[in-house]
Amino acid sequence: MRVLLVDDEPLALDRLKAGFERLTDVVVAGTACDGIEAAEQIRTLEPDLVVLDIQMPGRSGMDIARALRPGENRPEIIFVTAFDRFATDAFDVEAADYLLKPVAFDRLKLGVERARRRRALRDMEARTTPPATTPAPVESPHDQGIWVPGRQGAVLVPVSTIDWIEAARDYVLLNTPLKSHILRARMNDIEKRLDPGVMLRVHRSHIVRIGAVVGVERPGKGALRVVLSDGAVLQVGPNYQDAVEAALKL
Amino acid sequence: MGLKDIMGLHHKRQVRAATLLALALWSVGLVLWTMPGLAAGSPFTMSLAVLLAETFVVGLAFSALLAAALMRVERWDARVPLLAVAALTLALALVHGWFDAIFVNQARAAMGLAGTPLWRQFVFGLMPFVLVYGLFASGLGLVFSSMVAQERERQLAAAQNAAQQAQLAALRFQLNPHFLFNTLNAISSLVITRRNDEAEGMIGKLSDFLRASLEADPQREVTLDEEFSTLQSYLDIEAVRFRDRLDTEFICPAELLDVLVPSFILQPLIENAVKYAVAPSRKAVRIIVRATADAPSVLRLCVEDDGGQAFGGGPKGGTGLGLANVRRRLEAFYGNEGGLVATARDRGFVASMTLPLRRAHRAEAAE
Numbered sequence: 107m108r109v110l111l112v113d114d115e116p117l118a119l120d121r122l123k124a125g126f127e128r129l130t131d132v133v134v135a136g137t138a139c140d141g142i143e144a145a146e147q148i149r150t151l152e153p154d155l156v157v158l159d160i161q162m163p164g165r166s167g168m169d170i171a172r173a174l175r176p177g178e179n180r181p182e183i184i185f186v187t188a189f190d191r192f193a194t195d196a197f198d199v200e201a202a203d204y205l206l207k208p209v210a211f212d213r214l215k216l217g218v219e220r221a222r223r224r225r226a227l228r229d230m231e232a233r234t235t236p237p238a239t240t241p242a243p244v245e246s247p248h249d250q251g252i253w254v255p256g257r258q259g260a261v262l263v264p265v266s267t268i269d270w271i272e273a274a275r276d277y278v279l280l281n282t283p284l285k286s287h288i289l290r291a292r293m294n295d296i297e298k299r300l301d302p303g304v305m306l307r308v309h310r311s312h313i314v315r316i317g318a319v320v321g322v323e324r325p326g327k328g329a330l331r332v333v334l335s336d337g338a339v340l341q342v343g344p345n346y347q348d349a350v351e352a353a354l355k356l
Numbered sequence: 357m358g359l360k361d362i363m364g365l366h367h368k369r370q371v372r373a374a375t376l377l378a379l380a381l382w383s384v385g386l387v388l389w390t391m392p393g394l395a396a397g398s399p400f401t402m403s404l405a406v407l408l409a410e411t412f413v414v415g416l417a418f419s420a421l422l423a424a425a426l427m428r429v430e431r432w433d434a435r436v437p438l439l440a441v442a443a444l445t446l447a448l449a450l451v452h453g454w455f456d457a458i459f460v461n462q463a464r465a466a467m468g469l470a471g472t473p474l475w476r477q478f479v480f481g482l483m484p485f486v487l488v489y490g491l492f493a494s495g496l497g498l499v500f501s502s503m504v505a506q507e508r509e510r511q512l513a514a515a516q517n518a519a520q521q522a523q524l525a526a527l528r529f530q531l532n533p534h535f536l537f538n539t540l541n542a543i544s545s546l547v548i549t550r551r552n553d554e555a556e557g558m559i560g561k562l563s564d565f566l567r568a569s570l571e572a573d574p575q576r577e578v579t580l581d582e583e584f585s586t587l588q589s590y591l592d593i594e595a596v597r598f599r600d601r602l603d604t605e606f607i608c609p610a611e612l613l614d615v616l617v618p619s620f621i622l623q624p625l626i627e628n629a630v631k632y633a634v635a636p637s638r639k640a641v642r643i644i645v646r647a648t649a650d651a652p653s654v655l656r657l658c659v660e661d662d663g664g665q666a667f668g669g670g671p672k673g674g675t676g677l678g679l680a681n682v683r684r685r686l687e688a689f690y691g692n693e694g695g696l697v698a699t700a701r702d703r704g705f706v707a708s709m710t711l712p713l714r715r716a717h718r719a720e721a722a723e
Contacts, residue, residue, distance in 0.1 A: 114635070115538065115597050121545030140638050163638045188537035207541040 633663025
């Protein structure tokens with residue numbers, strides 16, 4: 107995957123480069139240090155992924171992402187910024203991820219993996235039109251999907267596609283393999299709406315889909331972590347440990 | 357609750373205390389007056405009832421007068437108002453005693469008893485009135501002074517609370533989270549690329565700035581020299597982040613370095629210049645901090661930049677918060693003598709404040 111890195115601070119750019127050197131199957135195709143240069147580079151280099159700062163001289167990262175035409179050549183976007191108030195805007199412009207500085211490298215890796223999956227799925231969709239699938243209505247007191255506000259109206263995110271749910275201040279992020287959906291909600295309210303046999307609270311700020319758990323880690327001292335299919339590794343909160351062990355039949 | 361409401365409440369509580377005390381004292385007084393006679397077997401006559409009613413009504417009226425005077429006393433630790441209250445108490449006791457002597461003589465005449473000379477009756481019956489009015493004045497004085505003490509304590513607590521709130525707000529303002537996270541990101545970058553000495557230098561600068569921020573008391577003044585050195589540690593960090601896009605200059609005559617200014621008063625202006633001039637600019641921007649004496653007693657501090665108008669990349673608007681904060685603090689410190697004017701130029705922005713020119717050693721001598 108060819109990547110363009112954009113940040114107006116030289117040190118921030120150095121840090122991103124160092125982060126990408128640790129990833130496999132990724133090539134840094136170029137860098138840009140302001141919004142105007144970034145837009146040019148996107149046009150000439152046609153990268154698969156753009157890692158974008160938001161506040162920059164010339165044009166803001168959000169501006170650049172908004173101006174990208176949908177289509178086969180549209181690069182995936184990962185925002186990297188020190189501001190947490192643009193998260194809703196970021197997912198509105200179909201960003202693959204929204205990361206806060208300083209970004210931990212394993213978190214960066216998750217974002218890149220997600221961008222790669224989105225890219226692969228788009229390539230597939232371009233060749234074959236997937237059959238329209240309507241999930242069979244199930245009689246259940248729990249929600250089978252969660253409505254999320256989007257750019258044009260709202261979309262229903264089926265619970266079966268959510269790998270894990272993450273709390274972010276007043277918002278929650280629904281992480282699917284291809285996209286994070288953001289909505290204004292409280293963790294406890296979301297948890298109540300979900301089938302506890304399907305979605306499991308593992309931490310004050312994390313709910314995971316039991317089907318997405320591919321492993322557990324015990325780093326010692328009684329700590330427990332769950333490993334998810336998208337590569338995320340989440341700490342299990344001490345208060346949730348018994349419930350998690352019971353649900354996963356550990 | 358407004359000051360007017362508090363004062364109203366205070367007044368209501370005073371009136372209630374005075375009413376209760378007056379009713380209690382005069383009731384007890386009347387009982388004590390009549391008990392000995394009734395116990396000795398004298399009949400409870402109409403004349404006696406009238407006499408008691410007269411005493412009660414005049415007593416309550418005079419007590420109200422005395423209470424009104426006590427309510428006007430603002431300081432319970434001063435001698436003059438207390439002497440005045442004592443004199444009034446004695447005067448009221450004497451007048452009421454004289455009235456009483458007249459009433460008693462009228463009652464005796466009505467009952468067909470022999471009259472006593474008025475002055476003798478007056479001297480004979482005076483003592484209880486002096487006692488009742490004395491008790492009333494001292495009791496009410498005690499209640500009022502404790503009310504004032506309570507009120508003062510409450511006001512003190514409120515003032516301390518307000519000062520703390522201001523300090524917290526100032527702290528939040530100084531520790532701009534984006535600045536902090538961007539700086540941590542830069543330090544992390546230096547560490548990952550193994551530039552340990554630069555990382556160490558940056559951590560040192562950040563520590564200097566954080567220490568200055570955390571120790572700064574928004575209620576205190578610092579010398580211009582100290583204020584500039586805090587600004588310098590902030591700008592040093594920003595210079596590492598922005599490299600050659602940021603250029604700064606301090607212009608200050610040596611004789612102004614010991615002038616007093618509110619701590620961190622220039623910080624919001626510098627941060628604005630970085631945020632709205634440097635960050636959105638592709639070219640180098642120069643920030644000049646200038647101190648001048650407009651008149652022997654007027655200090656002028658200017659922060660100017662030559663950045664262009666932000667065209668898209670920067671956050672729009674929003675300079676208001678920083679400027680309003682500075683304005684509020686100048687007003688709190690110096691009233692009408694402090695002020696801030698901010699103007700956009702062809703290229704860049706100038707924020708200019710004036711404040712009274714006072715030197716550190718002179719202020720200490722005055723304390």
